[in-house]
Amino acid sequence: MNSPENESLTALLEKLEPLLAGGRLDNVVDLLSLLSDGVDIADNALVEKLAGLFEGVVAVGWEGGMALRMAHTELQLDPRPAHFRSLYALLRQPDTLLGLMLVLRTLQIIGGRIRTGTLPPDTIVE
Structure with missing residues (x-):
């Protein structure tokens, strides 16, 4: 059993x-x-x-x-519809400029690393 x-x-x-x-x-x-x-x-x-x-x-x-x-x-x-004047007003705000600076500085650092080759080669797209 x-x-x-x-x-x-x-x-x-x-x-x-x-x-x-x-x-x-x-x-x-x-x-x-x-x-x-x-x-x-x-x-x-x-x-x-x-x-x-x-x-x-x-x-x-x-x-x-x-x-x-x-x-x-x-x-x-x-x-209100979006237009260039409202975009310009948004760009004049300090918080918007700070956010753009953060994004652009991040892209600058990534570009510098790509140029010097410190990123792994498989992440660089030609």
Whole structure:
């Protein structure tokens, strides 16, 4: 008489058989080994750096999304058509200029790195 443990083990082995035959289970074992190595390497300083990086990325994404939503809502609520005079008035505001300076400075740094070749070669599109 088969016990429930043997039946469940037999069912598991039947499900794993195609993975074993195709060698795909080796990939899972390699992934688990890589994860184990990552846990061994990770110390508190690395975890704190990664957490700070993640927090920074989430904050930038959140702020960018909120700014986009606010701008979209303001444009929908403003019935006046867009024209060059309203664009010029927007460009004269210090907050707009600060945002443009940030974007342009970021593009300048990226351009400088592309010129000096400090970016990986596969990211440069010709």
